[in-house]
Structures are given as structure tokens and as C-alpha cells.
Amino acid sequence: MSAPTLTRPGGRVLEKAAEADAPRRGGATRRRTAGTVLIVLAVVAYLVFRTDGAPDSDDAAAFRFFDSVRDWVDANRDTSPFFLYGINYVRLGVRLLVDVVQAGLYGLGFAGLVAAVSAIALVLAGWRTGLLAFLGFLAFGVLGLWDESVDTLVLTLSAVLLSVLIGVPLGVLAARVRWVGATLRPVLDVMQIMPTFAYLAPMTLLFLIGEPAAVIATMIYAVPATIRITALGISEVPPTAVEAATALGSTRWQLLSKVRLPMARTTLALAVNQTIMLALSMVVITALIDAPGLGQNIVNALERVNVGAAFNAGVAIVILAVVLDRITTNAARQTRIHHARRSRLIQTGIAIVVVIAAALVTINPESLPQWSAAAPVNDLVGWIELHWFDATEGIKNRVSEFLLNPLESVLVTTPWWLFVAAVAAFGTLVSGWRAALIAALSAAGIAGLGLWQHSMQTLATVLVAILLTMVIGVSVGVFCARHDRLATAVRPVLDAAQTMPSFVYLLPAVALFGNSRFTAIVAAIIFAVPPVVRLVERGVRDVPPTVVEAALSAGSTPRQLLWKVQLPMARGGLLLAANQGIVMVLAMVVVGGLVGAGALGYDVVAGFSQRELFGEGLAAGLAIVLLGILLDRLTQGFHDSKGPRR
Amino acid sequence: MTPMIAVADLWKVFGPRAERVPGSALADLPRAELRARTGCLAAVRDVSFEVRPGEVFVVMGLSGSGKSTLVRCLTRLIEPTSGEISIGGEPVRAMTPKRLRDLRRRQVAMVFQHFGLLPHRQVLDNVAYGLEIQGVTKAERHRKATEMLALVGLDGQEHHYPDQLSGGMQQRVGLARALATDPEVLLFDEPFSALDPLIRRDMQAEVRRLHAEVGKTLVFITHDLAEALTLGDRIAVLRDGELVQVGTPEELVGAPVDSYVADFVRDVPRSDVLTLRWIVRDPAPGELVEDVPLPHGTVIRDAVHRVMRAERPIQVVDGEKRLGVIDADQMLAALVSHHRQVPA
Numbered sequence: 004m005s006a007p008t009l010t011r012p013g014g015r016v017l018e019k020a021a022e023a024d025a026p027r028r029g030g031a032t033r034r035r036t037a038g039t040v041l042i043v044l045a046v047v048a049y050l051v052f053r054t055d056g057a058p059d060s061d062d063a064a065a066f067r068f069f070d071s072v073r074d075w076v077d078a079n080r081d082t083s084p085f086f087l088y089g090i091n092y093v094r095l096g097v098r099l100l101v102d103v104v105q106a107g108l109y110g111l112g113f114a115g116l117v118a119a120v121s122a123i124a125l126v127l128a129g130w131r132t133g134l135l136a137f138l139g140f141l142a143f144g145v146l147g148l149w150d151e152s153v154d155t156l157v158l159t160l161s162a163v164l165l166s167v168l169i170g171v172p173l174g175v176l177a178a179r180v181r182w183v184g185a186t187l188r189p190v191l192d193v194m195q196i197m198p199t200f201a202y203l204a205p206m207t208l209l210f211l212i213g214e215p216a217a218v219i220a221t222m223i224y225a226v227p228a229t230i231r232i233t234a235l236g237i238s239e240v241p242p243t244a245v246e247a248a249t250a251l252g253s254t255r256w257q258l259l260s261k262v263r264l265p266m267a268r269t270t271l272a273l274a275v276n277q278t279i280m281l282a283l284s285m286v287v288i289t290a291l292i293d294a295p296g297l298g299q300n301i302v303n304a305l306e307r308v309n310v311g312a313a314f315n316a317g318v319a320i321v322i323l324a325v326v327l328d329r330i331t332t333n334a335a336r337q338t339r340i341h342h343a344r345r346s347r348l349i350q351t352g353i354a355i356v357v358v359i360a361a362a363l364v365t366i367n368p369e370s371l372p373q374w375s376a377a378a379p380v381n382d383l384v385g386w387i388e389l390h391w392f393d394a395t396e397g398i399k400n401r402v403s404e405f406l407l408n409p410l411e412s413v414l415v416t417t418p419w420w421l422f423v424a425a426v427a428a429f430g431t432l433v434s435g436w437r438a439a440l441i442a443a444l445s446a447a448g449i450a451g452l453g454l455w456q457h458s459m460q461t462l463a464t465v466l467v468a469i470l471l472t473m474v475i476g477v478s479v480g481v482f483c484a485r486h487d488r489l490a491t492a493v494r495p496v497l498d499a500a501q502t503m504p505s506f507v508y509l510l511p512a513v514a515l516f517g518n519s520r521f522t523a524i525v526a527a528i529i530f531a532v533p534p535v536v537r538l539v540e541r542g543v544r545d546v547p548p549t550v551v552e553a554a555l556s557a558g559s560t561p562r563q564l565l566w567k568v569q570l571p572m573a574r575g576g577l578l579l580a581a582n583q584g585i586v587m588v589l590a591m592v593v594v595g596g597l598v599g600a601g602a603l604g605y606d607v608v609a610g611f612s613q614r615e616l617f618g619e620g621l622a623a624g625l626a627i628v629l630l631g632i633l634l635d636r637l638t639q640g641f642h643d644s645k646g647p648r649r
Numbered sequence: 650m651t652p653m654i655a656v657a658d659l660w661k662v663f664g665p666r667a668e669r670v671p672g673s674a675l676a677d678l679p680r681a682e683l684r685a686r687t688g689c690l691a692a693v694r695d696v697s698f699e700v701r702p703g704e705v706f707v708v709m710g711l712s713g714s715g716k717s718t719l720v721r722c723l724t725r726l727i728e729p730t731s732g733e734i735s736i737g738g739e740p741v742r743a744m745t746p747k748r749l750r751d752l753r754r755r756q757v758a759m760v761f762q763h764f765g766l767l768p769h770r771q772v773l774d775n776v777a778y779g780l781e782i783q784g785v786t787k788a789e790r791h792r793k794a795t796e797m798l799a800l801v802g803l804d805g806q807e808h809h810y811p812d813q814l815s816g817g818m819q820q821r822v823g824l825a826r827a828l829a830t831d832p833e834v835l836l837f838d839e840p841f842s843a844l845d846p847l848i849r850r851d852m853q854a855e856v857r858r859l860h861a862e863v864g865k866t867l868v869f870i871t872h873d874l875a876e877a878l879t880l881g882d883r884i885a886v887l888r889d890g891e892l893v894q895v896g897t898p899e900e901l902v903g904a905p906v907d908s909y910v911a912d913f914v915r916d917v918p919r920s921d922v923l924t925l926r927w928i929v930r931d932p933a934p935g936e937l938v939e940d941v942p943l944p945h946g947t948v949i950r951d952a953v954h955r956v957m958r959a960e961r962p963i964q965v966v967d968g969e970k971r972l973g974v975i976d977a978d979q980m981l982a983a984l985v986s987h988h989r990q991v992p993a
């Protein structure tokens with residue numbers, strides 16, 4: 004998703020990287036020596052102390068603790084005041100919201116809903132988007148997935164409503180009240196690196212499985228973007244307009260409602276857009292905690308290794324994503340254009356009449372001509388298995404044999420204290436002691452959870468995936484930066500890729516490589532390469548043209564220009580890309596637990612479905628969060644090496 | 650007559666623990682040294698002046714001299730550090746937030762260098778904004794706004810959006826917005842600096858016309874001397890936050906108090922600004938003069954014709970009082986030398 008890109012604007016980071024250059028130069032040699040010494044030490048320590056990598060016990064203290072928490076909650080759900088007067092009301096409230104939205108959408112009926120969505124798109128975003136919405140929603144009927152699509156839409160809209168209700172006021176406060184902003188920032192930082200899976204188990208513990216838990220998990224996932232982008236929009240309102248309104252005697256409330264909010268409306272529309280896209284991506288995943296909708300089709304189909312059926316639902320999700328994205332982005336764009344009020348009123352009036360008329364018509368979506376992607380896709384997958392087996396197996400085995408297995412066995416056989424020490428030492432070197440301390444504590448926490456082997460397996464997969472992602476992403480990004488024509492061709496693909504819900508990326512990977520660890524790596528690469536390409540391209544393009552000109556006039560070859568000028572100067576962009584990429588890769592690798600990647604992701608999924616594995620699942624979720632913090636903190640320092648971020 | 654605006658010992662210091670600066674030993678340090686010692690920046694230093702009702706009071710100074718800060722202190726858009734301000738006889742610093750809002754709503758309006766229009770509102774609603782936040786009904790405020798737009802020559806543009814207008818027209822909207830609430834005092838912070846020279850001249854004429862028509866008290870900030878001279882009844886010169894000189898255009902050009910002011914006015918054609926009293930000489934004993942004297946308030950340029958053609962020196966009088974005489978020698982010196990020697 005592009006939310007993190009928006010909220011961590013590259014400009015700021017690049018600036019810092021440039022600043023960091025000067026003081027760093029003196030210490031560079033010293034750091035290099037220290038790095039070498041540390042590596043030698045770590046290797047020696049590993050050779051002396053390595054373990055035989057015993058598998059994780061399935062009865063660790065942490066699991067038992069979480070199980071007992073679950074038992075306590077189950078026993079007290081209807082008696083403890085915390086639940087009676089708090090959590091249970093939240094659940095009832097959210098349930099009510101979902102029911103109202105659901106009644107509204109189902110009440111419109113097939114024809115009514117298609118008409119309503121098209122009309123909204125038409126009025127807010129123009130006739131092209133209206134047409135797109137119309138065809139898109141018809142397609143749900145044609146694909147035979149009408150009810151599932153509406154269910155997904157219901158959950159998404161409910162979560163978006165909640166996120167906007169909570170996120171916009173918080174965003175305004177964060178922008179206007181200094182201590183609120185300062186308090187929220189680190190919280191949002193952590194929330195944004197939390198992989199989707201990690202939210203699910205705690206939500207089921209508090210809210211049971213089903214729609215309310217799904218909506219709340221989705222809201223928690225999406226609301227950081229709402230808050231951040233709202234705050235950004237409010238703080239970007241030109242102070243001159245605010246000052247002029249103040250000089251005329253506006254109250255604080257008048258300033259907010261008549262100046263700040265209206266002037267930030269384009270950014271607010273973008274906040275809603277990002278919230279919707281994040282919410283949709285999460286809603287699909289909440290199928291794992293029994294939320295209805297298209298996600299169910301994918302999960303069930305993947306369990307039966309029916310790629311075709313999963314693909315069919317995937318197509319519906321992509322259509323929904325594209326329609327919602329187009330409506331909101333174009334609506335945001337339209338906020339910049341001044342319309343004649345009257346023509347807009349007339350348009351709205353006609354639209355309402357048409358929608359009401361359509362709502363009175365009963366059409367059964369199953370009476371539409373039906374088409375499913377399942378059969379052709381399954382044929383294709385069969386064909387691939389038949390003809391490409393050698394190639395795909397070759398790639399898979401090569402990567403496993405030369406990258407994944409060696410790395411995994413080293414990590415798994417490293418004693419936990421050596422790992423913690425190595426994280427602390429290298430962390431201090433690249434990110435400053437504060438970040439290193441947090442990273443080392445996370446590492447120690449992982450060890451304490453009793454899932455050492457699984458965590459290290461997941462880590463190995465993540466490292467291999469990020470390595471491949473960076474190689475591919477940097478090559479493509481540099482290429483795009485140097486060839487404008489290519490960049491123009493690739494950009495819409497990248498745009499589209501960034502609006503896809505993450506779940507969808509599993510499908511092509513499964514089609515090619517079946518169920519395996521490698522499938523997760525491929526999905527992670529497909530998922531994370533687009534943002535990496537973007538950040539790298541921007542980093543290279545941001546190199547000042549005067550510098551490039553100077554280097555060319557000194558007689559540099561294109562290759563020298565790239566290696567000696569553009570890449571070193573784009574370092575900030577590259578490192579930011581690595582940081583963003585690694586967080587996305589982790590999220591995807593974990594989801595890969597569904598398609599044979601095993602390790603932590605599988606533990607989490609198993610925790611939902613089998614009662615006796617609940618504690619282990621929750622522990623795995625926590626391990627994922629800690630792994631995320633560890634990786635983020637370590638790479639954060641790349642582009643801010645003077646010290647930890649404030 | 651009570652002054653419309655009275656400012657006494659006004660200080661504005663930006664920076665940590667700013668309130669300790671005024672009145673202490675630190676107050677006497679030059680700006681740069683104060684900054685180096687305390688990290689505080691004294692944007693306005695111990696400024697006092699009075700503005701009479703109906704007067705056009707111009708504040709002039711180089712960029713960074715504290716003009717914007719000073720004018721914003723008047724309605725506490727920037728909170729002063731110390732000193733007294735009163736508007737219409739009422740002390741501004743003692744006002745409650747509610748009373749202060751009322752002052753801004755009804756008594757004092759401001760026009761900004763960068764217009765500060767609201768891009769999401771049509772011109773009409775921009776002009777009506779001040780009335781809207783006072784709770785005036787829609788019909789009434791639109792009527793008033795239409796009237797103001799006509800006054801500044803923007804009839805027919807009501808339903809455009811600010812970004813559809815040129816810079817000059819946008820500033821006319823700013824002007825109409827300030828006039829819409831019918832305030833007693835208008836504050837202008839370099840309102841025309843962002844405009845092209847030709848349009849700037851138009852707008853200056855517009856302000857002169859409006860001042861003649863509606864007769865309000867104007868405080869006008871500018872860094873452009875020509876603008877100050879054409880508009881100002883009196884001009885205050887600000888340097889590094891301090892008032893260097895306050896006086897009529899003539900006093901500034903004829904008797905700059907120091908080299909800073911002298912530098913400012915050195916390129917002004919003196920004969921356009923100064924009156925005869927600045928160039929008279931004592932009559933030689935027994936010198937014969939023309940019969941008809943000249944009044945002392947005549948601008949030099951307007952007297953050129955007569956003096957040059959006269960055969961004898963002409964007397965300059967202030968009523969009954971004889972100030973001295975002038976002849977072609979004085980005239981030529983005044984016409985030729987723009988650069989008067991700086992007084993010690």
C-alpha cells in the first residue's frame with residue numbers, strides 16, 4: 004500500500020541522509036573496522052557455541068500462560084465488569100453498525116445497489132468512473148459471487164466508517180495539539196509495522212470470532228493511515244489563510260470548520276481512499292476469524308488447493324479494489340475543481356430518483372449470464388505443472404538449496420543469547436544504541452516465547468525474500484529512472500499493484516509453485532517489489548540534475564554515472580526502500596503460512612482453528628510483532644544513522 | 650483629540666523566556682548580540698507612536714525590521730511581550746478573548762501581503778466571511794458583500810473562485826473583505842508587494858480614493874519608499890525593531906535623523922517632496938525682493954516657474970512671518986542635488 008510512503012515522505016528522509024554525511028565521514032573507517040571485528044567474533048562464537056537446533060516444544064510456558072488467559076476470559080466473559088460494561092458493549096455497538104450497513108446494502112437489492120454505486124461514482128467522480136463502477140458491480144453477479152462481494156463491502160464500509168469517526172478527530176488533534184501528536188507518533192509507528200496476522204488472535208480473544216472482531220481488527224489496521232494523512236492535511240493548510248480568518252475574529256471552532264477542514268479536503272479525501280484500500284485488504288484476511296465474504300472463498304479454495312476457485316474470488320476482490328479506489332481518488336481530484344452548484348444538485352436529484360426506482364426492481368444476480376475464472380485457471384495451472392515443472396522446480400530447489408536452507412540452518416542453530424548479542428552489536432553500529440536496545444529486547448522476547456525455531460525459519464524466509472526483492476526492485480527502479488518511456492509504461496502497473504489487497508498476491512505464486520515455503524517468498528516479492536521500485540526510481544531521479552551534468556561533463560560513462568554518482572546519492576531512497584520492503588515482506592511471508600510456508604504464519608492460523616493450539620497461536624502472533632519491530636528498528640537506522648529517530 | 654491607536658513602549662521578543670528581556674540590561678544589547686547571548690530575537694523594541702483618527706500612518710523599513718510583527722501586535726495576532734496598546738481609547742492587552750474577537754470582527758480589519766483568501770469559497774463568500782462568522786443572515790451579508798465588490802471595482806466577479814482571478818483582483822477581494830465589516834481601522838501589511846508595478850500603482854490610487862470616500866484610519870506597512878510617500882500622512886521608519894524617526898514625508902526627506910533614514914530617502918527627487926521653507930536663505934541686508942511673496946507650503950517644483958523668471962529674490966512667508974527669500978541659486982541647487990550631505 005502506498006500509505007507508508009505518504010506518511011514517511013521521502014523528502015524528509017533524504018534530507019536527513021544528506022545531513023548525516025558530514026559527521027559520518029570521519030568515523031567511516033572506524034566503523035568499518037568495528038564491523039569486521041564484530042563479524043569475525045560472531046562467526047567464532049557461532050562455531051564454538053552452535054546448538055543442534057532442537058525443535059520447539061509445544062508446551063512452552065508462554066503458550067500455557069496465553070491458554071490460561073483465554074480460559075480466564077472465557078470463564079469471566081459474562082461476569083467481569085471489564086467485559087460486561089466495556090468490551091461487550093463495544094462488540095454490540097459494532098455488531099449494530101454492521102447490521103445497519105448490511106440491512107442498507109441488502110435492502111437495495113441487486114439492481115438498487117448496482118445503481119447506487121454507479122450513481123455515487125457518477126456524481127462524485129465523473130461518468131467514466133460511474134461506468135466502471137456499473138460494470139464492476141455487474142461483474143460480481145456474473146462471477147457468481149454477488150452475496151460474498153456484498154458481505155466484503157459491508158465489512159469494509161463498517162470498518163471505514165469507524166476509522167473515519169475515530170481517525171479524523173484524532174488526526175486533527177495530532178496536528179493541532181503538540182503533545183497529542185508527540186504521543187501518537189510512536190504508537191502509529193508500531194501499529195503500521197504490525198503484520199495483519201498479528202491483530203487477529205487478540206481480537207478473537209476479546210470479541211470472539213465473527214464480524215465485530217473482524218471490523219475492529221480492520222479498523223485498527225486502517226486507522227493509523229487515517230490519522231496520519233488527516234494530520235498531514237491539516238498541518239499543510241496555508242497559515243496565511245488561517246491568519247486572515249483569525250484577524251476577522253473567527254473562533255477556534257470556526258477556524259476548524261470553515262477554514263482548516265475545507266482547505267484540507269483533498270488530503271482528507273485521500274485519507275479516506277487509503278483507509279478504504281487498507282480496510283479492504285484486511286477484511287479479506289479476517290476470513291480466518293470467520294468473517295464472511297470473498298476472503299472465505301479464497302481460504303477454502305486454498306485449503307483444497309483449488310487455485311481456480313481462489314482465483315475467481317481474487318478477481319472479484321481486485322474489481323472491488325479498483326472500483327473503490329477509482330471512486331475515491333477521482334472524487335479527491337474533483338474536490339480541486341469548482342462545479343456549478345446547480346448542475347450538481349440536478350445530477351444528484353436524478354441519481355437519487357434512478358436509485359430508488361432501481362431498488363424497487365427485483366433482479367436475481369444468478370439470472371445473469373454466468374462466467375467463472377475457475378475452470379480456465381485450473382486448466383492453466385495444470386498446463387504449467389505439466390510443462391514448466393522442471394523450470395519452477397529448478398528455481399525453487401536452487402533457491403532452497405543455496406540460500407534458504409543454509410541460512411535457515413545457521414539461524415536455527417544459533418543459540419538465542421548469541422543472536423540477541425549480535426542484534427545488539429550490529430544494531431548499535433548501524434542504528435544507534437537506542438534502536439539496537441529495542442531490537443535486542445525484541446529478539447530476547449522472541450526467545451522467551453518458546454518459538455525459537457519457527458521464528459528463525461520465518462526470519463530466514465524473510466531475509467531471502469527481501470534480498471531477492473531488493474535485487475529485482477533496485478534493477479527495475481534504476482532502469483525506470485533512466486528510461487522515461489519504460490517508466491511511463493510501468494507506472495500504471497505499479498499504481499494498480501499498490502491498490503491490490505495483499506491476499507491476492509498469493510494466488511499467482513501458488514499457481515506457479517504450488518504449496519511450499521518458496522511460494523511465500525514469491526508472493527512476498529510480488530507484493531513488495533512495486534513500492535521498492537517506486538522509492539528507488541524516485542531516489543535516483545531526485546539526484547540534482549546539476550550534479551549529473553557535472554559528472555557527464557567530466558567524461559563519466561553511463562555506467563560510471565550510475566555507480567559513482569546516482570546510486571550513492573540515492574542512498575537515502577534505497578535504504579528507505581529496504582526498510583519499507585522488509586516490513587511488507589514479513590507481512591506476506593506470514594500470510595504464506597496458509598500455503599505451505601509453515602513456521603510462525605502456520606502457528607497463527609492453526610491457533611484460530613484448533614482450540615488446544617490457541618496459546619501457541621497467540622505466542623506466534625506476538626513473535627511476529629517482535630520480529631517486525633526488530634527488523635524495522637535495525638533497518639530504520641540505515642537512513643538515520645546519527646541516532647534513533649525521535 | 651484622543652488618538653485612534655496609541656502604542657507605548659511596545660516590545661515583542663521571540664524566543665525562550667522572552668519576557669525577561671524588556672526592562673532588563675539585555676534590552677540595551679544590539680539585536681545580534683542579544684540573539685547570540687540568549688537565543689531571543691527582539692523583533693519590536695520599545696516602540697511608541699500614536700495614530701490620529703482618519704490619518705494614514707505608514708510604517709516603513711527593510712525586510713526583517715519588524716514591520717509585520719508590529720502590525721500584528723496591534724490586534725494581538727502576535728501576543729506582545731510588554732508595553733501598552735490602545736485602540737479607540739480601550740487597552741487591547743487587557744481584553745478578554747471574547748472582547749478581542751469582537752474588536753477584530755467590528756473595529757479593526759486587515760489586508761495581507763499574500764491575500765489569505767479561502768480557495769474553497771467563491772469571491773462573494775470570501776468577502777462575506779467576516780459577516781458570516783458574526784452570524785449575519787445570508788441575504789444581508791451577500792447584499793453587503795456585493796456592495797463592497799462594487800466599491801473596489803469587482804462587480805460581476807462574485808461567483809468566481811479566487812484562483813480564477815489575477816493577483817491584483819485577488820487583493821481587491823482582500824480589500825473588499827476588510828471593508829465589509831465596516832471597521833474603523835484598516836491595517837495593511839505590504840498589501841501590494843506581491844503585485845506588478847503597474848497594478849501596484851492602480852491599487853495605490855484605489856487606496857487613496859477609498860480613504861477619501863470612506864475616511865477610515867489606515868495603518869499601512871510597506872518597504873517601498875515611493876508608496877510610503879504617496880500614501881502617508883505620516884511615516885514611521887523602523888530599523889531592527891526600533892523606531893528611528895516618525896514624521897511627515899517632508900520631514901523625512903528634508904531632515905533625516907541619521908544615515909539609515911538618509912539612505913532610504915536619498916533617491917527621492919527632493920524638489921517633488923520638499924516645500925520652499927527647506928531652501929530659504931536669509932535676505933542680505935537691504936536686498937530688494939519681489940512684491941508678491943510665496944507661501945511656505947508650496948512644493949519646490951511648483952515654484953520653479955516663478956522663481957526662475959523673477960528678476961529679484963522672492964520672499965517666503967508663513968502667514969505674516971517672513972521665513973527668508975529664495976532665488977535661482979537655491980532653486981537650482983534643490984533641483985540638481987538629490988544627495989544631500991548626511992547630517993552628523
Ligand SMILES: Nc1ncnc2c1ncn2[C@@H]1O[C@H](COP(=O)(O)OP(=O)(O)O)[C@@H](O)[C@H]1O
Pocket residue numbers: 663664690691692710711712713714715716717718719
Ligand atoms: N514567529 C517568529 N518566531 C521567531 N522569529 C520571528 C517570528 N516572526 C518573525 N520573526 C523574526 O522577527 C524579525 C522581524 O520579522 P517581520 O516582522 O516579519 O519583519 P518584516 O515584516 O519587517 O519583514 C525577523 O528577523 C524575523 O525572522
Ligand SMILES: [Mg+2]
Pocket residue numbers: 716717718839
Ligand atoms: Mg513582513
